[in-house]
Amino acid sequence: MSMFSTGILVLTSPLHALRVVPVLSSAAKLVERTLYVHLHPGLNLGGGGQPRPVFIPPAVDLCSLITRLYSNAADVCAHLDVRVLLANVHPSPGIGGPFPTPQYLSHPPEVLLTDFPLQDPAQSNQVTQCLRGYAGRCYACRPGLPSVLLDPPPPATSDQESDPGLTVPEEEGKPLETYPDVVVGGTFDRLHGAHKTLLNVSCLLATRRFVIGVCDRGMLKKKVLQELIQPYTVRVEQLSEFLRDVKPTLQVEIVPLEDPLGVSVVDPLLGCIVVSEETRKGGEAVNRKRIENGLPALVLHEIHVLKDVHHSETEEEKISSSSLRSRLLGTLLIPPKERPGLPLRPYVIGLTGGSGSGKTSVAERLEALGAVRVDCDKLSHRVYEPGTAAYRRVVEEFGPDVLNEDKSINRPALGKKVFGNQERLKALTDIVWPETALLVKNAITQAREQGKDVCVIDAAVLLEAGWTEMVHEVWVTVIPEEEAVSRITERDGVAPEDARRRLRSQASDARRLEHANVVLSTAWEPEVTRKQVLKAWNLLQKRMQQRRAGQ
Structure with a gap:
């Protein structure tokens, strides 16, 4: 398998789908890759004839399977961009042709995998040829696509059978109610397993149109680390790409969501809204407003929240974008600019941030770790x-x-x-x-x-003064405006409005973040800040070693 492949396509049965991702995680952990999962019950690779597609009707057990697959992937291999493909899922088995038109995937597969067992190992060459032919009919793959027959998953142990994350739901064949038009809403920052579950299930439910309200502007103000939320256009493009891969036949409409209800309360064609346990009350509020507007209530289809087994004491127990944003703190967000005339010793960090952001406390912690602090x-x-x-x-x-x-x-x-x-x-x-x-x-x-290794330039006006040319990296401290106002009023004895004027006279966080290689936040307890700075310092040491080794 190429270390630099852009996509991996795996053909698997629903029975094995929950175990195939852990099998692949170790083989694909060196780089971030897109793993496409094509569920295909009844596919026979050992019969000698060409395999024929079996179109899967939407079913409740398929919703559960997809949810558990994304949850399993988040637990064991979060570095994989897993996408469950639904082109072969139709409202009824009679819809569709003998083979779909080859679908173009956003990340063309460079290797094809399957976990279907072989009855006769001597047939492996014949089966891999058959496998490539089948994949080429379903997806636009490059000629000579290498295919790999994985060892079939071992029988489930008693421990695995007791683990709901690794078992296939016993409920089979129950029809799933579908709707021409389905709606969801959310921030959709840095697409993760919970987002993908919501989107995949919505794609199962929708037969014609899928409307997505994406939070923008005022809807972002109370989000944790809202400064690190991806721009609206980036989030929309990531959604569009994911949905083109998952179900290209669906008409997708993505609209900005600038209030909690959005288009869901005025669109008369909508029939269903997909919610979680946490957002069900929001769905009920949508229905109250629709009835007030003379529109029929939407069916509320509820999905489960995915638990995050990796969450820290400051993060949510569920998989969430806010937790992912908090994990970015202290890491390298963008590579530093090359400055050939700047010596690598000392390695110079330009630390900046707005008034009240905790910049000084971060500088002092870096000084305690061994950096020379230059207080501008x-x-x-x-x-x-x-x-x-x-x-x-x-x-x-x-x-x-x-x-x-x-x-x-x-x-x-x-x-x-x-x-x-x-x-x-x-x-x-x-x-x-x-x-x-x-x-x-x-x-x-x-x-x-x-002979010092690291120098920290502690400068509130680092960007405004044009001092970035003197530094190897720019580090920025951020904090919610209201917290900054509270700190300034307490520290300097000024009125809150004076504190706000001071903040607005400075460079905005948005401008600082355009230049930020590393972002830190002192919004939590001092011990959390200490761990955050230590993480940033340790990662910095590794970068410095790599750069000096490359001289």
């Missing part, structure tokens, strides 16, 4: 000292009334002259920032001469 706020104080070039230029530009009796610069008085006046503020920063940058460079040079 303290350095800027030195720039204003009498006798310096910046001191003379500030007095010339803003007048002697910005001086104290001892001839030192009265920074509050100076601040009043520039507050709210962008032109005067720029005149001040054009004087102060270049002089501060010189002091920062001197501090980095001193750290290099002392």
